[in-house]
Amino acid sequence: GAVVSQHPSWVICKSGTSVKIECRSLDFQATTMFWYRQFPKQSLMLMATSNEGSKATYEQGVEKDKFLINHASLTLSTLTVTSAHPEDSSFYICSATSGGQYEQYFGPGTRLTVT
Amino acid sequence: AQSVTQLDSHVSVSEGTPVLLRCNYSSSYSPSLFWYVQHPNKGLQLLLKYTSAATLVKGINGFEAEFKKSETSFHLTKPSAHMSDAAEYFCVVSGGSQGNLIFGKGTKLSVKP
Numbered sequence: 001g002a003v004v005s006q007h008p009s010w011v012i013c014k015s016g017t018s019v020k021i022e023c024r025s026l027d028f029q030a031t032t033m034f035w036y037r038q039f040p041k042q043s044l045m046l047m048a049t050s051n052e053g054s055k056a057t058y059e060q061g062v063e064k065d066k067f068l069i070n071h072a073s074l075t076l077s078t079l080t081v082t083s084a085h086p087e088d089s090s091f092y093i094c095s096a097t098s099g100g101q102y103e104q105y106f107g108p109g110t111r112l113t114v115t
Numbered sequence: 116a117q118s119v120t121q122l123d124s125h126v127s128v129s130e131g132t133p134v135l136l137r138c139n140y141s142s143s144y145s146p147s148l149f150w151y152v153q154h155p156n157k158g159l160q161l162l163l164k165y166t167s168a169a170t171l172v173k174g175i176n177g178f179e180a181e182f183k184k185s186e187t188s189f190h191l192t193k194p195s196a197h198m199s200d201a202a203e204y205f206c207v208v209s210g211g212s213q214g215n216l217i218f219g220k221g222t223k224l225s226v227k228p
Contacts (some may be wrong), residue, residue, distance in 0.1 A: 004158075034215060043205065043218045044159075093159070097214055104216060106151075108158035 002028045004096050006107035013084055013114055020080045021110045023094030029074035030096035034104065035067075038091040050077055084114040117142045117210045121219035129227045134178075134193040136222045138206030141187065147209035148189045149216070150180055154202045162204075165189060176200070201226045 003026040013019045023033060032051050036044040048064075050056040050071035058064045066088075068080040077096075081088055091111050095104040122137040140146055150162040163174025170182040180191045189206060206219040 032214065036218075043220045046215055046217070049215055095159075095216075099214070103161065103164070104214065106159040 002026075002096075002103075002105045004030075004094065004105045004107040006092075006094055006110050008110060009108060010111045011113070013112070015085055015114055016083055018080055018082045019084055019112060020078055021092055021094075021112075023077045023079070023096065023107050025075045025096040025105070028096075028098055028105075030077070031074065031099055032097050033071055033077040034095045034097075035069060035077075035079050036093040036095070038093060038109070040091075044093060047079075081112065084112070086114045088112065089114045117146060117208045117217050119148075119206045119208050119217060119219040121204075121206050121222050123222050124220065125223045125225070127225040127227060128196045130198055131195050134191070134196045134200065134224065136191040136204050136206075136224065138189045138191065138219060139187050140189055140206070140208050142208060148180075148182065149207040149209075150174065150178070150189075150191050151205045151207055151218075152202050153205065153221075159205070162191070196224075196226045198226050198228065200224060 005024045007022045035047045038044045047062045048056045048058045050069050052071050052074050056069035071077040091109050093109040095106045097104045118141045120139045148165040151159045153159050162178050163172045165172045165182045173179045178193045203221045203223050205221050207216045210217040
């Protein structure tokens with residue numbers, strides 16, 4: 001099956017700094033990528049949907065100026081958490097698809113801890 | 116709007132006994148439904164999906180699910196649990212034209228020896 005990678009897998013940063021998380025589709029072109037957030041022992045919540053070359057569409061309640069998403073190529077999307085705070089600590093998961101009707105492939109996730 | 120409800124937050128079974136993880140959905144149109152599994156510190160893995168073809172869907176690792184429109188259910192079953200099945204299971208419905216997924220709250224499956 002298709003492979004999606006995320007980097008880093010784990011990151012610790014200080015409060016007030018910014019962190020960038022990369023999501024790559026390794027063996028297919030991802031026209032659409034999704035970013036999810038998962039709190040401990042909870043389900044995945046969709047944060048935003050990004051299409052290559054377009055601005056991301058954010059879900060209600062997600063601050064677009066805090067969670068910057070860039071989908072500059074068909075194989076790479078990045079999520080930047082700006083001015084991170086401890087409440088941003090979470091597990092961030094991306095997924096990628098070749099199109100709306102196709103299967104989404106998930107990355108392994110990035111655990112962010114803000115101290 | 117689409118939604119899914121996983122009826123049990125935690126299910127515990129003995130190895131070799133059947134598994135039943137329950138899921139009900141709500142959708143304004145014919146939905147696409149999925150079951151994903153998440154092992155600790157691992158990425159999500161698709162177990163199976165229903166996309167309006169056969170109502171009984173067979174997935175990987177011996178899992179299957181039956182789409183019942185009259186009951187708006189999509190329960191996940193396996194005849195005989197294995198220790199390696201212990202994980203978190205998510206019932207998911209496709210939510211929109213871009214294919215964004217809506218996740219249930221998850222069911223943690225424990226398998227006792």
